Amino acid sequence: MSTVIFSLRSRPEADTLMIPLVRRTRDPFADAWALPGGWLDEREGLDDAASRTLAETTALSPSYLEQLYAFGDVDRSPTRVVSVVYWALLRSDLVDAQRASEDAPENVEWFDVDDLPALAFDHNRIVEYALWRLRNKVGYSRIAHGLLPDEFTLTELREVYEAVLGRRLDPSNFRRLLEGSEALLPTESFRTGKHRPARLYRYNSDVALADRGPLERR
Structure with a gap:
């Protein structure tokens, strides 16, 4: 093994x-x-x-x-x-x-x-x-969430995709793709820092990170 x-x-x-x-x-x-x-x-x-x-x-x-x-x-x-x-x-x-x-x-x-x-x-x-x-x-599933803490910003999620794919992604397009996704749930918390506060999201545990086929659904 x-x-x-x-x-x-x-x-x-x-x-x-x-x-x-x-x-x-x-x-x-x-x-x-x-x-x-x-x-x-x-x-x-x-x-x-x-x-x-x-x-x-x-x-x-x-x-x-x-x-x-x-x-x-x-x-x-x-x-x-x-x-x-x-x-x-x-x-x-x-x-x-x-x-x-x-x-x-x-x-x-x-x-x-x-x-x-x-x-x-x-x-x-x-x-x-x-x-x-x-x-x-990572292109057709939600497994990028498996590298993140319980709560994260959309910027932090985009940076995970960039690290995995080895290339930069357009922030506006990335946000449009994910906002409203059933896999992400907005929280009432915000990340504060040098820039304007960013909303924290969490992963929807009712949605599988990836479909692993019929053997996993028995």
Whole structure:
């Protein structure tokens, strides 16, 4: 099992996507960075194993979790190993709080997805595919909300889309697309700062972040 875990890092110039990596302590690829993962327990389901892997790496629960792909090329490991890979989203505010606490897991470091080192096995390829999936899915679903706190401004939501897509979006067009959406509920609170107060919104929990097909609706 391996998991690609996405969250956001706030920066003055622009928010950036980041993922946690684990430094390997044994061969093959000793001392190299790798995706968090581990062996599947014989009494453990795939979803449960992915959640366990994520918790062991970040001590957090995902706001979104989905199976990505099974990677099993013959030359991906010195011994033939097939990896079932998941991808997950974590709220940025929870990640920031966890990283600042004394409970932060050891041997784990967060990296910007656009500035990754050479990873063990085929993990660079896996991250590339997970990023492709995220960027495609954000265009037709509401999973961008999975990277945000409970309440957020439309500007903060737009910045999440920009960080995921890697390009700027027109603020006026973005606002017109989202205002009146059943997925967003306006609150009575406002974010104050150097500019005029901005209304805070929250995600409508009655609306699914993404449709994952008939198996999820059983």
